[in-house]
Amino acid sequence: MITITTPSSLAQGWQRELSLKEKLFFGFLLLIIGWIMVSTVLQLFDPAIGVLDYGSLTLLLFGLLVGWLAVYISVWLQELLWHPFKSFRQKFGHHFNTLSSWQQCILYFSVFFLLLYAVIMVMVVVF
Secondary structure, eight states: OOOOOOOOTTTTTOOOOOOHHHHHHHHHHHHHHHHHHHHHHHHHHOTTOOHHHHHHHHHHHHHHHHHHHHHHHHHHHHHHHOHHHHHHHHTHHHHHHTSOHHHHHHHHHHHHHHHHHHHHHHHHHHO
């Protein structure tokens, strides 16, 4: 009797996909390392760089770091305090594909224009 077995995808060198919280954590860790290392890297390129030069350039990286942390904390709190959110987020692809095409377009453009509105409001606050 011959049995055919399919090898596991993990045995072929494939790894499981990281969860959203793991991706956010590793991205946050990468931004922290980059924020710490940016001054030494800039001083390697230009030894005459002043404190204000690399201080102002790290402001952008620090802003990304704080934004990433806000997203990570909000996802963590939503999953902790509102358990249906976790199951909905895990099955979002299925829920989104059950919508009709015009509902998908409305959802897509709503998110796009809300993000555009948020960027414009940030620009109003900054400038």
